[in-house]
Amino acid sequence: MQEYKRIDISKDQIVPIAERMRKENRYLVMIHAFINTEGQMDISWDYAVNPAVESYHVVGETTVPSIGEIYDVAAIWPERELNELFNIQFEGLDTSKRLFLPEDMLETQGRGQIMVTPLSELVEKNRKEAEQ
């Protein structure tokens, strides 16, 4: 059975731990988040310290520092996902573009390969059909 170690930390420790892990060439397994049974955000940074996974948890915070400068896209993608799905703010993370289903896919409508009918038009079309 694989070992899993939960370690609770404060948000000031996120970056120093990430720096130490990166220096030791540890893999960032994942950054997870969920709202716990007490209604608090539980964010965890899981590192492969083989054969175990060390999971560093920050509970009750919705704004935390980004570790994108340390782990590059390995951290940036999960941070963007958590920002889009849970509205967690990662200080220093560029959120000017969406990772999942970018809104600018409409830009090539009718000209490129991407054909998307805006929702408002679909609603209007359905309304008209229903009236007929």
Added chain:
Amino acid sequence: MSYIVPIGPYHPALEEPVHAKLYTEGEVIKDAEVFVGYNHRGIEKLATERNAIQTLVLVERVCGICSHSHALTYAMAVEAINGIEVPKRGEYIRVITAELERLHSHFLWLGIACHIIGHDSMFMHIWDERELVMDLLEKMTGNRVNYAMVTIGGSRRDISDDLRREILDACVKLKGPLDRIVEIALTDKTIAMRTKGVGVLTKEDALRLGAVGPHARASGVNIDVRRDAPYCSYGDFEFDIPVVDSGDVFARVVVRALECYESIKILQQALENLPATPINLGNKLVKIKEGQVVARHEAPRGQLSHMVVGNNSLTNYRVSIHVPSYKNTPTVPHMLRGNTVADAGLIIASIDPCFSCLDR
């Protein structure tokens, strides 16, 4: 002249939807962006409304290629939370299914890679051999995909002695064609010209960007969860982990081809030493105890992790699935830079991406 070349989300060269934007200067790619989410099915949310047995069925449908990997990793997480120890035979059957899955996944990718570079005879030859593996999986599990071999506390189906011998014979039978495939892959001029020096990811970048699986091993990073954090009795088997340093598409071909030999090696050891224990603990529906665990498995494309949170009820409190393509896809823009538009499809495909896994 600068162009923005959009690829996808729906494109004849892509098996699954993804959207890439290539920023080019003439033929040369200067930068690239990848956007995902077109295959999102809300699997993680659905899992919070299901019990452990229902979730096994659900997570198998995350991906059609590595379906066993998802069920296995989820089961490992629930077993770890509940302190369930799987009987040895159940573990060995899990390993056998996982390695057959790896074989068919690697054969599939090798075939597709040859198809993309225009070597269609090789593509058909490889997929023909893949059918042998698919037939074995069908005989063993009843299905060509979504094998439903895993249950909480073991495996759902046993392997009869006849089937055991048949798979062992097939392992010997596979080696001949595999030798030929590897020889062609290593010596064919067409493959070399299209793949050598293309889409390079250096070891330093692979470590920094967090590449996993054969993609990382093709860049000289010696990682494999089966050895680094053994599970499911993988510690009982002797196998090598092929690592190549060049980091180009050719290296990814070589690593995956060589890994097929290692899977056969593991299969033979598991089948020859199949323990005489029960295969599971009785398939009872379990309450998922209070706790949180991350389980990891070396899926065909790399490290797969499932985080499961339980709160002493039948349903999951939270399931978070993170797949190798989630780690490898962000490395694609890095690999595309400096290459030509003509190689973009091959470079994207070289990580063996699975967007239904990535989007969940």
